Amino acid sequence: MGRYITRRVLQGVLTLFLVILLLHLLTTLAIQLNGNPAQAFFGDRPPSPSQLAAVEKRYGLDDSCYDQLGSPCLGPFVDRLGAYASGDFGESLRGREVTDIVSAAAPNTLRLFAVVAVTWALIGMTLGSIAARRRGKPSDQGIRGLSVLIDALPIFVLLLIYKYVFSVPLSKWAKETFGSDSLPALLFKPSFSLDHPWATLIVPGILLGLAGSAAFIRLVRAAQLESYNADHVRAARSKGLSERHVAVHHVVRNSSIPVATAVGIIFTEALAGAVITEGMMNIYGMGGVLWKAVQDSDVSVVIGIVTLLAVVTVVVMIVVDVVYAALDPRIRYD
Amino acid sequence: MKIAQLAAGLTAAALVLTGCGGGDDEGDGETTVRLSIEQDVDTLLPMDSNVNDNISVLDVVYDGLVRYDPKTTKPYNYVAEDVSTTDNTVWTIKIKDGFEFQNGEPVDAAAFARAWNYAAYGPNAMGNNYFFERFTGYDEMQGEYEEDDEGNVTVTTEPTAKELTGVKVVDPQTLEITLNGPFAGFSTMLGYTGFFPVAQECIDDVDACAVKPIGNGPFKVEEWEQGQRLTAAKWSDYKGEETPDFDRIEWTEYSGDSDWADFEAGDVDATGDVPPAEWERATSDPDLSSRMIEGPGAALSYLGFPMYLGKPFDDVEFRKAISLAIDRKTIVDKVVPGQYVAADSWVIPDGVPGGVAGTCEFCTFDPAAAKAALAKAGGWPKGKKLTIHLGEDETQEAIFKAVGDSIQLNLGIPYVLDPTPDFFDRRSARDFDGIMRSNWFPDYPLNENYLAPVYASGDAKKGNENFGYYNAEFEKLIKEGDAAPDLEAAVSKYQEAEKVIATDLAGVPVMFAQNVMFYSDRLDDVVLDPFSGEIKLRLLKVS
Numbered sequence: 001m002g003r004y005i006t007r008r009v010l011q012g013v014l015t016l017f018l019v020i021l022l023l024h025l026l027t028t029l030a031i032q033l034n035g036n037p038a039q040a041f042f043g044d045r046p047p048s049p050s051q052l053a054a055v056e057k058r059y060g061l062d063d064s065c066y067d068q069l070g071s072p073c074l075g076p077f078v079d080r081l082g083a084y085a086s087g088d089f090g091e092s093l094r095g096r097e098v099t100d101i102v103s104a105a106a107p108n109t110l111r112l113f114a115v116v117a118v119t120w121a122l123i124g125m126t127l128g129s130i131a132a133r134r135r136g137k138p139s140d141q142g143i144r145g146l147s148v149l150i151d152a153l154p155i156f157v158l159l160l161i162y163k164y165v166f167s168v169p170l171s172k173w174a175k176e177t178f179g180s181d182s183l184p185a186l187l188f189k190p191s192f193s194l195d196h197p198w199a200t201l202i203v204p205g206i207l208l209g210l211a212g213s214a215a216f217i218r219l220v221r222a223a224q225l226e227s228y229n230a231d232h233v234r235a236a237r238s239k240g241l242s243e244r245h246v247a248v249h250h251v252v253r254n255s256s257i258p259v260a261t262a263v264g265i266i267f268t269e270a271l272a273g274a275v276i277t278e279g280m281m282n283i284y285g286m287g288g289v290l291w292k293a294v295q296d297s298d299v300s301v302v303i304g305i306v307t308l309l310a311v312v313t314v315v316v317m318i319v320v321d322v323v324y325a326a327l328d329p330r331i332r333y334d
Numbered sequence: 335m336k337i338a339q340l341a342a343g344l345t346a347a348a349l350v351l352t353g354c355g356g357g358d359d360e361g362d363g364e365t366t367v368r369l370s371i372e373q374d375v376d377t378l379l380p381m382d383s384n385v386n387d388n389i390s391v392l393d394v395v396y397d398g399l400v401r402y403d404p405k406t407t408k409p410y411n412y413v414a415e416d417v418s419t420t421d422n423t424v425w426t427i428k429i430k431d432g433f434e435f436q437n438g439e440p441v442d443a444a445a446f447a448r449a450w451n452y453a454a455y456g457p458n459a460m461g462n463n464y465f466f467e468r469f470t471g472y473d474e475m476q477g478e479y480e481e482d483d484e485g486n487v488t489v490t491t492e493p494t495a496k497e498l499t500g501v502k503v504v505d506p507q508t509l510e511i512t513l514n515g516p517f518a519g520f521s522t523m524l525g526y527t528g529f530f531p532v533a534q535e536c537i538d539d540v541d542a543c544a545v546k547p548i549g550n551g552p553f554k555v556e557e558w559e560q561g562q563r564l565t566a567a568k569w570s571d572y573k574g575e576e577t578p579d580f581d582r583i584e585w586t587e588y589s590g591d592s593d594w595a596d597f598e599a600g601d602v603d604a605t606g607d608v609p610p611a612e613w614e615r616a617t618s619d620p621d622l623s624s625r626m627i628e629g630p631g632a633a634l635s636y637l638g639f640p641m642y643l644g645k646p647f648d649d650v651e652f653r654k655a656i657s658l659a660i661d662r663k664t665i666v667d668k669v670v671p672g673q674y675v676a677a678d679s680w681v682i683p684d685g686v687p688g689g690v691a692g693t694c695e696f697c698t699f700d701p702a703a704a705k706a707a708l709a710k711a712g713g714w715p716k717g718k719k720l721t722i723h724l725g726e727d728e729t730q731e732a733i734f735k736a737v738g739d740s741i742q743l744n745l746g747i748p749y750v751l752d753p754t755p756d757f758f759d760r761r762s763a764r765d766f767d768g769i770m771r772s773n774w775f776p777d778y779p780l781n782e783n784y785l786a787p788v789y790a791s792g793d794a795k796k797g798n799e800n801f802g803y804y805n806a807e808f809e810k811l812i813k814e815g816d817a818a819p820d821l822e823a824a825v826s827k828y829q830e831a832e833k834v835i836a837t838d839l840a841g842v843p844v845m846f847a848q849n850v851m852f853y854s855d856r857l858d859d860v861v862l863d864p865f866s867g868e869i870k871l872r873l874l875k876v877s
Contacts, residue, residue: 034755050456050476050493051463094376095541096560104561163595164612171599190595191586194563279589282596284373284562288589292373 001325008321012314019310020303024080027299028073031066034297055093061299084307090300092293098304101289106308109274109285111197115205116212116270117263123213124259125252128220133247135225143221147214155211155273159280162207163190191282204281208273219262223255230254256327260320365580365876367857368603369869370593373561379544380530381453381460389527390868391585395549395566397574399427399446400525404861404870407686407779409522412574413441413531413550415507417524422516422817427509427524433550435533436569441550443503445531451475451497452537453528462528465777468520470512471499516817518824519780522687526778552577552872562587580876597852603876604853604860604869613671622852627860630685631847631867634677634784635730637737638761638770638841642802647769650839651711656769657696657842658704659744665736670729672850677843680832681781685864688781688825693836694843701744708745720749721768725757734771737844761800772800772841779865782828786812789840801840808834 056062065073083090089098131143167190174184186199193200227233228251236246275287286305293301324331371387383392399414411417415428433441452458454466456476466472475498478491500512513520523529531550536543547555554569564585568577586593586602594612597605608616616622637656639647646652662676678698683691708714722738724730731753738749752768754760761770776783789805790812791798798804808831815827835841849867853860858875862868 048456048463048476051459054457054459092376095544096376101561104559168595168598171601175600189601190599191588191593191601193601194559194586282586282588282593284587284589289561292589 005318005322008318012318015314016307016310020081020084020307021077023303023306024077025072027303028066028071028076030297031061031299032069032071080303089304089307092301093296093298098301101301102286102305102308105284105286105289108192108197108201108283109278109287111201112205112208112274112277112283112285113270115202116209116273119206119209120213120216120263123210124216124220127213128217129224129247129252131217131221132224132228132251135228140221143217147217150210150214150217153211155208156276156280158207158211159204159277162203163280167203192284194284200281201283204277204283208270208277212270212273216259216262219258220255223258224251227251227255253327257324260323260327263320364582366582366584367580367871367874367876368584368586368601370588370596370602370605370607371564371585373587373589375564375587376560377544378547378555378558379460379536379540380527380532380547381449381458381462382544383527384461386866386868389866390863390871391555391564391566392527392530392547392549392551393863393868394551394553394578394583394871395547395555396527396530396551397433397441397549398525398527398530399429400521401576402525402779402863402865404863404873406684407864409525409779412525412576414524417521419520422518422520423513425511425513425520426504427511429507429509431507432573434571434573435531435535435548435550436554436571437533437535437548439533439535439548440506441531442506443509444506445533446509446529447497447501447503448534448537449530449532450501452532452540454498455496456493460528462526465523465526465528466498468513468515468517469498469500470514471495471497471501472514474499518816518818518821519778519782521821522780523778553583556582576872578872578874580874583871597854600854602854603857604851606849606851606867608672608850608852610670610673616852617672625855625857626850626852627862628672628848628850629862629864630675630682631849632682632685632779632865633773633775633847634680634682635674635733635771635773635844635846636677636680636841637844638772638801640764640766640768640770640801642764642797643767646711646714648802649711650837651707653839653842654696655704655708655711655745656741657694657839658698658700658707660737660740660842660844661699662697662845663699665733665740666845669733669736673729673848674733674845675848677846680835680841680843681784682776682846682864686776686779686781686783687821688829688832689784690829693832694839695836696839697843704744708747714745714747720747721752721766722749722771723752723754723757723760723766723768724771726753726755730771733845737771764800764802770800771844776865780828781825781832782812782815785828785831785835789835803838803840805834805838805840808838808840 053062060076060079063073063076065071065075080090091097092101127143127146131140134140167188171185171188171190174182174188178184183199186193186196187203189200191200192204233246233250236250274285275291277283278285278288279291286309290302290305293305371391374385375387375391377383378388378392378395380392380396383389397413399412399417400409401412402409413430413433415430417425417427419425429441429443429446435441435445439445450466450469453460453462454469454472454475456463474495475493477493502510502512504510511520532543533548536548545558545560549555552569552572552574553566556565556567558564564587566583568581592607592609593602593605594607594609596602617626639653641648666674666676677694679689679691679693681689681693683689714720720741722734724734731751735751738751741747742749760766761772774784774788789798789803790809791804792809794804794806796802811827811831811834815824815831818824818827847867849862849864851860851862851869856877858877859873861870861873863870
């Protein structure tokens, strides 16, 4: 086990290096093709040459390699790696530490993901299990139909309808009925509130989770159907164990492996939905910050955040692999 | 069963989690105004603040030498005791005694001088650097640079000076300013954010000061959680007269998307950001529309012509034809209701001194006259398309598609839109071969600012940088205005200059931005700053 984890960690480090290199090459190419991101610093008003020069220098964009199309700019890359190694993730175009930005934005996104994950697990496991147990019956058909319907409703449609049609009257009603700082009033707030980060994230999180739950439902259903037909389940039944016991101990547990894999993949997928959710619900999170940084050609923020996300993804993947062993005793790593 | 248990558990957990964070804004009788700003605000340094949002925040955190009348935008002395000149070139500014910064430092002549020198020093890359172009010694603080075709800059000579020769601290309460040439409107610039004073402590740690300003105004910034929220509270030691009658301001930062739903739900006290789809409903709702205020905004959208290309763009009849063919009012009403108003002048009417409506005779919609003018200009080459250049912006693209349609329908000139990300670079490089959607937002409230920076160049051969326009009479009138004995005389000279632009139709006004604000029933005395479109916080009453 120890050796396996070491190997995976080393692989992870290599992956990270490649991610950073690829990002570096892409952003370098973008600068070479699109011109100077220091221009973005000044917005609408064309800066004077002296200002432009000062900004280029401040953000390390004055290296001449950025002017030669096709140059990989390895000098600045090595500098950046060195800075990362010493814990310096650079500054945004406006002089804010990237670590500062991340420490403000990451908790909100993680909260959102927590609600999403719970929603996913609840809806996916419940509906998927029901559908598998009642295969072919109306409830199975209904759940499968529902999963198609969920797929057909993208997250921005759900949020748009929620925010502009439901949240305003609901939040007004809750305020009048329960008081303005009551939980229902906070739940239905049209936007995120910094004072109540959990309460105001629950509904957007549930909606985002709901939007992505269809694949989960189908996955759980398929995995459990397979288990229902497996030899060990037949053996358990023939021992005279109750159907409930069989379902909980032999079916659900054994069909959890693909589900654990999916959680890993979902994590990255949720980020795409997070950009939209954060934007619409005014949540200051990683998705929104990254989105804006890309628009503004804010190179150090983009690379810094994507690197951090890559770190998180690699860690989640390793954890998922380790969880396999706990779920399935047949899996051994040595 | 299980789900019900889980749901109950979750709700309970949420109750616990939120219960502890329950804030009570108004628990101890404090009145708080809840406003919104955009997440784009990234500095609160006066020398670097030049978007509406940080300007409106700093308006209550700092006091300038002058402040502007909310109705007429005429400047009146505030921190300044007196602003005087004999020749419009050398100005003496007397500063009132007794004002302090929020850290106890005095607000004296040195406080202004250090802010201005810092802003004017090129390598500091301050957003308001260009305001100091008129001061003597500005050039020496910029250094020399070479710029290649791609906009890359290399320093050839470092700046030789770190201070403006045109700013002299005569004594603690007196500043003497020397300009490069006479400029009668100088005092109108002094209330702008870029001219606010800063404390020495601010210059010693500019990064800290940009996030937590040390102001001299009635409010003190408490905390700025960048990207999320900014709060300011009344500064108890404030000695000025103009101070709001509420205790705290809480600005929530929004990421581009509208705060309209939050306003409707009562979480935000005012918003000017109505989604176009909601406009009709909002303005016809008797309750909402009774809490709406609108007024002209300062920004002008206009069409520029590449006169440097010669025919047909340098022919005034052609420009007339284009202008007369545009149905401004219908376009605004259909495409961007409430956000703009059709323009028929170059200077915002009643918004700044010297602004009058109707100076543009050919800004009416008259298809027949448009056709006649086009015929006079010799028509439009057959089979050629007229390009409309503009920056990349969805709203503007929709508006100027309608403008193009108007031209095509009424003059038979086919057009093509060219939204470009490098609009400003390409325009100043004269890279455009069609008409250009341009926008002008004035820097200080004076009619001169709508005219000279846009159309004057002093270069008879090349004309002005963007369009190649030149008119000696216009340049003369601007100069005469700059040297006029007082502001009023200057304003009327500039008005004469506007008439020259009107005769030449040097640019075609299309529309002015419209300021709109909806406010909650907690607010009273809501007055909009005609310049920024934001609420005048010092006049606002909160119940």
